Amino acid sequence: MARHGGLRRIGLFEIFNTLLMLAVCFLTLYPMWFVLVNSLNSPEQASLGTVNWFPSELSLASYSVAFNDKTLMNGFYITTMRTVIGTVVHVLFTAIIAYGISKTNLIGRKLYLKISLITMLFSGGLIPSFILMTKLGLYDSFWVFIIPSMYTFFNMVIFMSFFRTIPDSLEESAKVDGASDYGVLFRIVLPNSMAVIATIALFSAVYHWNDYYQGVIYIHSQELLPLQTMLYKIIAENSMSFMQQQAMAQFGARLPGNSIKFASMMVATLPILIFYPFIQRYLVKGVMIGAIKG
Amino acid sequence: MFHTRTGQMKALLRQWQLQSMVIPGILWMFIFCYIPMLWLIIAFMDFSIAKPMLESPFVGLKHFRDFLTDDRFWRSIRNTLGMSSIKLVLGFPIPILFALLLNEIRSLRFKRTVQTISYLPHFIAWTIFGGIALNWLGEGGVINQLMMALGLQDRDILFNSEPQYFWWITFFTDTLKETGWSAIIYIAAIAGIDPGLYEAAELDGANRWQRMWHITVQSIRPTIAILFILAVSGILGSNFEQIFMLKNNMNMKMAESLDLYIYNMGLVSGRHSFSTAVLFARSIVALGLLLLANQSSKKLTGDSIF
Numbered sequence: 001m002a003r004h005g006g007l008r009r010i011g012l013f014e015i016f017n018t019l020l021m022l023a024v025c026f027l028t029l030y031p032m033w034f035v036l037v038n039s040l041n042s043p044e045q046a047s048l049g050t051v052n053w054f055p056s057e058l059s060l061a062s063y064s065v066a067f068n069d070k071t072l073m074n075g076f077y078i079t080t081m082r083t084v085i086g087t088v089v090h091v092l093f094t095a096i097i098a099y100g101i102s103k104t105n106l107i108g109r110k111l112y113l114k115i116s117l118i119t120m121l122f123s124g125g126l127i128p129s130f131i132l133m134t135k136l137g138l139y140d141s142f143w144v145f146i147i148p149s150m151y152t153f154f155n156m157v158i159f160m161s162f163f164r165t166i167p168d169s170l171e172e173s174a175k176v177d178g179a180s181d182y183g184v185l186f187r188i189v190l191p192n193s194m195a196v197i198a199t200i201a202l203f204s205a206v207y208h209w210n211d212y213y214q215g216v217i218y219i220h221s222q223e224l225l226p227l228q229t230m231l232y233k234i235i236a237e238n239s240m241s242f243m244q245q246q247a248m249a250q251f252g253a254r255l256p257g258n259s260i261k262f263a264s265m266m267v268a269t270l271p272i273l274i275f276y277p278f279i280q281r282y283l284v285k286g287v288m289i290g291a292i293k294g
Numbered sequence: 295m296f297h298t299r300t301g302q303m304k305a306l307l308r309q310w311q312l313q314s315m316v317i318p319g320i321l322w323m324f325i326f327c328y329i330p331m332l333w334l335i336i337a338f339m340d341f342s343i344a345k346p347m348l349e350s351p352f353v354g355l356k357h358f359r360d361f362l363t364d365d366r367f368w369r370s371i372r373n374t375l376g377m378s379s380i381k382l383v384l385g386f387p388i389p390i391l392f393a394l395l396l397n398e399i400r401s402l403r404f405k406r407t408v409q410t411i412s413y414l415p416h417f418i419a420w421t422i423f424g425g426i427a428l429n430w431l432g433e434g435g436v437i438n439q440l441m442m443a444l445g446l447q448d449r450d451i452l453f454n455s456e457p458q459y460f461w462w463i464t465f466f467t468d469t470l471k472e473t474g475w476s477a478i479i480y481i482a483a484i485a486g487i488d489p490g491l492y493e494a495a496e497l498d499g500a501n502r503w504q505r506m507w508h509i510t511v512q513s514i515r516p517t518i519a520i521l522f523i524l525a526v527s528g529i530l531g532s533n534f535e536q537i538f539m540l541k542n543n544m545n546m547k548m549a550e551s552l553d554l555y556i557y558n559m560g561l562v563s564g565r566h567s568f569s570t571a572v573l574f575a576r577s578i579v580a581l582g583l584l585l586l587a588n589q590s591s592k593k594l595t596g597d598s599i600f
Contacts, residue, residue, distance in 0.1 A: 013502065017399065020395060021396065024392070024408065024473075025411045028415055028474065029411060031423070031426045032418070097315060100315030105309070106312050106313070106316065108313075115323060116320075122577065123330065124334055125334075125577070126553075127561075127573060128336070128573075132325075132326070132329055147326075148326055151323070181309075181311035181312050210417070210418075210421075213534065213535055213538065216538070228421045236425075236539050258429075269418060283413075287478050
């Protein structure tokens with residue numbers, strides 16, 4: 001920090017504080033490292049449960065079981081599909097509404113805003129929503145991942161306030177050239193809003209990737225289960241998946257469940273870990289915008 | 295602006311494109327937000343999902359009486375308040391402390407690196423994070439090995455099967471996962487403080503702790519107040535994704551929060567009306583809590599949400 005003299009003595013506090021911050025980093029990273037090490041260990045080693053800093057016997061056996069498991073890979077497919085479709089639909093739907101409401105000459109604007117604000121303050125909650133999904137035929141349908149999360153008031157407001165910062169002159173000149181409202185939105189406004197689109201798309205994508213709860217509540221068929229819901233069943237309910245049964249047959253009586261569990265956890269987390277360094281600044285930006293609005 | 299109804303109609307037609315952007319959204323809100331709100335009315339009925347809505351008989355406050363005399367309901371209230379109180383009393387200051395200490399780090403690069411690493415776990419799913427926690431707390435897990443190495447216990451304890459540990463498990467896992475992320479907002483508030491204030495204080499001979507308390511903490515007080523209001527008003531809520539992951543049949547008597555009770559009664563046992571009555575009552579109390587927290591914060595600190 002500029003306010004500290006550069007040549008000031010490094011005191012006890014600085015040393016203690018630096019160590020504390022290093023401890024925070026260790027506590028944060030170690031759980032993921034633990035999963036990685038155990039997933040790379042041979043199944044026999046991992047089932048011993050000893051704590052290692054590095055794999056004692058490097059083996060990709062667990063990953064090959066995980067990647068050859070049809071059920072798990074189907075979950076991976078469902079999760080990928082809902083992440084891609086869910087994110088695109090959410091961003092488009094929310095941005096279009098936000099653009100409409102951002103126009104002050106929109107007739108009924110105040111009413112529209114009130115209607116959407118109330119949705120943030122009150123909600124029906126779990127049971128009425130469950131009944132609604134059942135009645136709409138969304139229970140046990142892929143679209144239950146997409147349609148109910150198409151819109152949030154919060155993201156609409158973020159879009160709206162960003163659109164307001166785009167100079168009117170840009171839109172006016174396109175209007176003079178004969179562009180319609182949709183033309184202006186898609187050719188002028190959205191291309192100039194890439195930063196906010198990236199932020200909201202990333203939040204939506206992370207939500208879709210990590211969510212397991214919708215799958216627990218609304219999905220019955222095995223072939224529609226997202227990856228995270230499968231992991232929930234494998235880890236928390238300790239249900240034997242096809243994968244584990246197969247692995248048991250392969251490795252005999254020694255239950256190699258642990259390392260395969262860890263390999264599946266790694267598969268489910270890798271996309272987040274790989275993209276994280278690149279996307280984290282957008283995610284922080286999102287919180288900032290949200291905090292100022294809220 | 296428009297003197298006649300037809301004038302207004304014409305204006306509306308002229309902006310049909312803008313209207314067509316907004317109206318689908320309004321329809322969506324009616325279906326996915328307002329209809330569920332209307333259906334809270336089944337709290338007063340004996341609703342059956344197989345029949346049309348209006349054919350179910352009205353039963354008045356029967357379900358409210360039922361849950362108020364259910365011991366399991368009161369147990370879930372106790373669990374919710376227990377977990378929320380630990381989170382509020384011990385957990386609320388942690389991100390503030392973290393932000394304050396991080397702010398004292400001189401190297402900008404180290405500070406950024408720590409910050410970036412600290413909010414990584416927020417983006418890891420609860421299935422993964424909970425899975426790690428269950429493994430560590432289990433037989434021969436990291437926690438047991440650590441405790442035995444330190445001589446604090448002489449045999450394995452199945453932490454997650456013994457109910458008395460559950461509240462603390464939720465507290466520690468939540469702290470580990472969310473501290474960095476919750477601190478962002480305080481870090482941003484601290485970054486907005488005028489550096490001149492620190493220089494002036496330093497000239498006046500204020501030491502590190504005095505500067506931290508009188509400048510940093512006082513400057514971010516409004517942020518703290520607002521987040522505290524939100525935390526207090528959320529006291530009847532719980533982190534469902536976390537609890538759902540960590541609960542099991544052995545620890546259920548300490549793990550069943552109000553959210554989980556509503557889920558168990560409504561979706562596992564199929565008592566839709568009964569659960570909706572609980573939901574209904576909770577929404578009203580939660581709204582009251584929000585207003586109360588807001589009022590007391592206004593009185594005590596002068597800062598409030600509305």
